[in-house]
Amino acid sequence: MKIIVDAMGGDNAPACNVKGALDAVKELGVEVVLVGRGEDILKCLKENGVADLPAGVEIAHADQVVEMCDNPATAFKEKKNSSLTVGLNMLKEGRGDAFVSAGSTGALLSAATLLVKRIKGIRRAAMAPVVPTGKGGAVLIDCGATAECTPEYLLQFAFMGSYYAEHVLGRPEPRVGLLNIGAEPSKGTDLQREAYQLLKGAGDAGRIHFVGNVEAREAVYGEVDVIVSDGYSGNIFLKTMEGTGGFLARELKGMFKKNLVTKLGALCVKDGIAHFKKLLDSGEVGGTPLVGICKPVIKAHGSSDAFAIKNAIRQAAGFAASGLIEDIAENIEHMRLPAGDRSGAAAD
Amino acid sequence: MKIIVDAMGGDNAPACNVKGALDAVKELGVEVVLVGRGEDILKCLKENGVADLPAGVEIAHADQVVEMCDNPATAFKEKKNSSLTVGLNMLKEGRGDAFVSAGSTGALLSAATLLVKRIKGIRRAAMAPVVPTGKGGAVLIDCGATAECTPEYLLQFAFMGSYYAEHVLGRPEPRVGLLNIGAEPSKGTDLQREAYQLLKGAGDAGRIHFVGNVEAREAVYGEVDVIVSDGYSGNIFLKTMEGTGGFLARELKGMFKKNLVTKLGALCVKDGIAHFKKLLDSGEVGGTPLVGICKPVIKAHGSSDAFAIKNAIRQAAGFAASGLIEDIAENIEHMRLPAGDRSGAAAD
Numbered sequence: 001m002k003i004i005v006d007a008m009g010g011d012n013a014p015a016c017n018v019k020g021a022l023d024a025v026k027e028l029g030v031e032v033v034l035v036g037r038g039e040d041i042l043k044c045l046k047e048n049g050v051a052d053l054p055a056g057v058e059i060a061h062a063d064q065v066v067e068m069c070d071n072p073a074t075a076f077k078e079k080k081n082s083s084l085t086v087g088l089n090m091l092k093e094g095r096g097d098a099f100v101s102a103g104s105t106g107a108l109l110s111a112a113t114l115l116v117k118r119i120k121g122i123r124r125a126a127m128a129p130v131v132p133t134g135k136g137g138a139v140l141i142d143c144g145a146t147a148e149c150t151p152e153y154l155l156q157f158a159f160m161g162s163y164y165a166e167h168v169l170g171r172p173e174p175r176v177g178l179l180n181i182g183a184e185p186s187k188g189t190d191l192q193r194e195a196y197q198l199l200k201g202a203g204d205a206g207r208i209h210f211v212g213n214v215e216a217r218e219a220v221y222g223e224v225d226v227i228v229s230d231g232y233s234g235n236i237f238l239k240t241m242e243g244t245g246g247f248l249a250r251e252l253k254g255m256f257k258k259n260l261v262t263k264l265g266a267l268c269v270k271d272g273i274a275h276f277k278k279l280l281d282s283g284e285v286g287g288t289p290l291v292g293i294c295k296p297v298i299k300a301h302g303s304s305d306a307f308a309i310k311n312a313i314r315q316a317a318g319f320a321a322s323g324l325i326e327d328i329a330e331n332i333e334h335m336r337l338p339a340g341d342r343s344g345a346a347a348d
Numbered sequence: 349m350k351i352i353v354d355a356m357g358g359d360n361a362p363a364c365n366v367k368g369a370l371d372a373v374k375e376l377g378v379e380v381v382l383v384g385r386g387e388d389i390l391k392c393l394k395e396n397g398v399a400d401l402p403a404g405v406e407i408a409h410a411d412q413v414v415e416m417c418d419n420p421a422t423a424f425k426e427k428k429n430s431s432l433t434v435g436l437n438m439l440k441e442g443r444g445d446a447f448v449s450a451g452s453t454g455a456l457l458s459a460a461t462l463l464v465k466r467i468k469g470i471r472r473a474a475m476a477p478v479v480p481t482g483k484g485g486a487v488l489i490d491c492g493a494t495a496e497c498t499p500e501y502l503l504q505f506a507f508m509g510s511y512y513a514e515h516v517l518g519r520p521e522p523r524v525g526l527l528n529i530g531a532e533p534s535k536g537t538d539l540q541r542e543a544y545q546l547l548k549g550a551g552d553a554g555r556i557h558f559v560g561n562v563e564a565r566e567a568v569y570g571e572v573d574v575i576v577s578d579g580y581s582g583n584i585f586l587k588t589m590e591g592t593g594g595f596l597a598r599e600l601k602g603m604f605k606k607n608l609v610t611k612l613g614a615l616c617v618k619d620g621i622a623h624f625k626k627l628l629d630s631g632e633v634g635g636t637p638l639v640g641i642c643k644p645v646i647k648a649h650g651s652s653d654a655f656a657i658k659n660a661i662r663q664a665a666g667f668a669a670s671g672l673i674e675d676i677a678e679n680i681e682h683m684r685l686p687a688g689d690r691s692g693a694a695a696d
Contacts, residue, residue: 134595144529148537181492181583189496189580216584220591232537235529236564236581240588243568247482248596251627255620265616272603272610279599 001317004096007036007044008065008083009103011303017102018044020309022057027310030317031056033096035087037063062086072106076115084108088115091295098296098316100287102304109145112290112297119325121332124149125292126157126231127299128164131241132279135222139165139174141291142231143238149230151194154178156335158199160291160328161226162208167322168289168315169225176203177214177224179233187213191230198337199228207334216240245280252276286311289319292328296320349665352444355384355392356413356431357451359651365450366392368657370405375658378665379404381444383435385411410434420454424463432456436463439643446644446664448635450652457493460638460645467673469680472497473640474505474579475647476512479589480627483570487513487522489639490579491586497578499542502526504683506547508639508676509574510556515670516637516663517573524551525562525572527581535561539578546685547576555682564588593628600624634659637667640676644668 005021007014014036021032022045034041038061045053053059064082066075076085084103088111091099101108109125118125126142141161146153158176165174178199180188185196196213203210211224216237219227229237256266256273266273286308287300296319300312328335353369355362362384369380370393382389386409393401401407412430414423424433432451436459439447449456457473466473474490489509494501506524513522526547528536533544544561551558559572564585567575577585604614604621614621634656635648644667648660676683 134598147529147535179584181495181580181587187495192580216587217591217594220588220595232529232540233581233584236527236584237588239529239564240568240585241592243565244589244592245596246565247568248593248624248627250482251624252600252620255617255624258617258620262617262620265613268613268616269603269606269610272600272606276596276599276603279596 001320002031002033002096003313003316004033004035004087004090004099005309005313006083006087006099006101006103007034007041008062009101010300012305013102014040014044015047016304016306017309019048019306020304021313022048022050022054023306023310024313025054025056028314028317030313031058032313033058033060033090035060035062035090036065036083037061060086060090066103066107068104070104070107072104073110075104075107076111084111085115088112091297092116097320098298100298100300100309100312100316102300102302102309102312105144105299108297108299109290112293116297117294118292119294119329119332121336122156122160122292122328124153124156125290126160127288128161128291129238129288130169131227131238133220133222137169138219138222138225138227139169140227140229140234140238142229142234143288144231144235145290147230147232149191151191151198152337154191154195154228154230155198155202155337156292158202158208158210158226158228159331159335161228163324163327164289164291165225167324167327168318171225173209174225175211175223176208176226176228177211177219179216179219179227179229179237180213181215183213183215185213195228202334205334207331249276249280286315289315294325296325349668350379350381350444351661351664352381352383352435352438352447353657353661354431354435354447354449354451355382355389356410357449358648360653361450362388362392363395364652364654365657367396367654368652369661370396370398370402371654371658372661373402373404376662376665378661379406380661381406381408381438383408383410383438384413384431385409408434408438414451414455416452418452418455420452421458423452423455424459432459433463436460439645440464445668446646448646448648448657448660448664450648450650450657450660453492453647456645456647457638460641464645465642466640467642467677467680469684470504470508470640470676472501472504473638474508475636476509476639477586477636478517479575479586481568481570485517486567486570486573486575487517488575488577488582488586490577490582491636492579492583493638495578495580497539499539499546500685502539502543502576502578503546503550503685504640506550506556506558506574506576507679507683509576511672511675512637512639513573515672515675516666519573521557522573523559523571524556524574524576525559525567527564527567527575527577527585528561529563531561531563533561543576550682553682555679597624597628634663637663642673644673
């Protein structure tokens with residue numbers, strides 16, 4: 001298994017990207033290709049006490065870097081020698097099994113869609129992170145790749161999310177819920193009402209295990225394994241979780257740091273605090289898979305440290321080994337509506 | 349100041365509603381009218397050691413109760429003698445200054461809109477709870493009254509939310525943000541893009557202090573005083589906050605209850621834990637105002653205890669005394685678009 005790593009993307013690149021990749025080779029038994037400025041990568045290797053390129057580590061030189069200020073829709077074309085474009089072209093050509101980047105989300109999404117392409121019949125790629133829940137996490141699909149969706153997109157997200165939960169997370173018969181503001185089929189906007197009927201059809205046909213609408217609160221508690229949403233609402237859901245977690249973690253920290261007695265209190269529950277931190281740490285999960293693209297692509301968090309990069313590489317390897325993409329391609333006929341039935345706001 | 353209280357609505361009615369109303373009369377110096385089954389209310393008064401009706405407490409008999417299983421759109425018509433319908437008619441007739449109910453949200457919203465009516469020119473009433481944030485809370489408007497919105501609705505929500513923050517919460521020059529998935533004006537769906545321009549216009553004219561788009565995470569951190577949203581997304585935001593808070597509170601409880609040492613830890617930070625609980629307790633805030641109706645209406649949480657009912661009555665009194673409704677009515681011309689400019693999904 002060979003993972004192509006964008007060495008230059010992210011707030012802590014290239015140092016943490018290189019260190020994370022080295023750790024992945026050592027600990028996970030994968031090979032990596034580090035894509036980026038050769039001299040910078042070699043310098044980072046040296047800083048990690050590595051003089052010669054170790055077995056399982058390659059460098060692919062790319063002298064440009066896509067910056068956050070670049071236009072995400074066109075950056076990969078304007079910077080043909082960027083680590084993003086070079087890395088994704090390698091993926092397309094089969095010179096690696098998956099691609100990991102901590103760079104601009106928008107640029108990665110555009111580049112993956114236009115260079116590597118979507119699976120035939122899939123209308124939109126989706127970003128599908130695993131969010132922490134009361135029952136071990138759920139796949140949230142989509143969390144922002146496509147703000148405006150049609151019911152057909154949501155149907156495809158439901159299938160892809162279900163397959164991801166099954167193949168990559170190892171959940172048998174994942175419970176699929178449609179994110180909504182009430183349990184009844186009549187709730188939400190036209191988008192949710194129409195999508196509900198499509199998902200119900202897929203459920204009745206035994207193709208996914210659709211359990212109905214799920215409210216945001218119950219989704220956090222872990223009532224479903226897959227949370228189906230348009231990208232706008234999914235992003236609100238994800239960022240609200242992150243914000244609330246961060247806000248409460250800060251309050252908690254303040255509570256323990258007040259004085260000597262409260263510091264003693266912190267000592268008494270230090271294992272619990274470690275578990276709590278782990279719950280809130282996006283680095284633990286790794287990154288966000290782009291589902292619907294022909295090859296596995298993982299978006300690591302922009303603020304990824306070496307640990308988060310290593311976990312994103314682990315996730316990329318799991319994605320590549322899962323057979324997920326093949327399964328989506330084989331079942332595409334069940335995820336498409338006849339041309340006349342494709343309603344909704346976004347053009348195809 | 350006289351507050352009309354639906355004695356029969358909510359999970360803990362009538363006992364907690366009556367107790368909360370009695371406490372409000374004692375502690376807040378308001379008068380209350382308890383609307384509902386006379387004999388049930390008198391029984392609750394007796395249970396609270398009150399034999400004769402105390403000064404400041406009236407009973408208005410209504411022998412029907414709107415249940416959660418009733419059709420919310422028509423319940424107030426089908427049950428003309430319900431505490432909901434009788435109470436709102438009293439409000440309309442000026443026999444009280446505000447109305448508080450912990451019953452069905454949908455039924456309250458329909459009944460308030462159709463019996464008491466909206467402020468002239470306001471297209472949709474909004475539910476505008478104060479959500480806890482890193483900086484003392486923000487008004488979230490709308491959190492679910494209208495799932496599908498037009499840009500004009502959002503413009504009106506922005507004005508009403510800003511006035512609410514100023515008049516009721518006492519925030520001078522409230523910062524108004526549009527809930528979105530990125531800071532740039534191009535982010536989100538057509539609804540957000542069009543609303544952004546309307547809000548910017550109102551900001552440029554100096555009528556509200558519009559600070560631009562606000563992402564969900566920054567909204568939780570307290571970057572704005574008013575979070576403007578369609579009802580669907582606002583509901584996702586609110587319920588995700590509640591879910592994440594509840595989930596983490598449960599984890600925290602588990603952490604402290606593990607063994608004797610962790611229980612000692614809990615003792616060391618007991619003030620902090622009390623503060624933490626207060627942060628997460630919806631009863632602390634009171635209820636959710638229905639903004640845009642001609643008279644003040646407060647929806648108390650369905651699970652309200654006496655403390656929450658008392659706080660909802662406090663909030664209703666503050667709303668009634670604030671001059672908010674008059675201010676909205678006086679400035680209505682700035683919140684309306686010419687007929688030709690009213691685009692969007694929902695019919696007027």
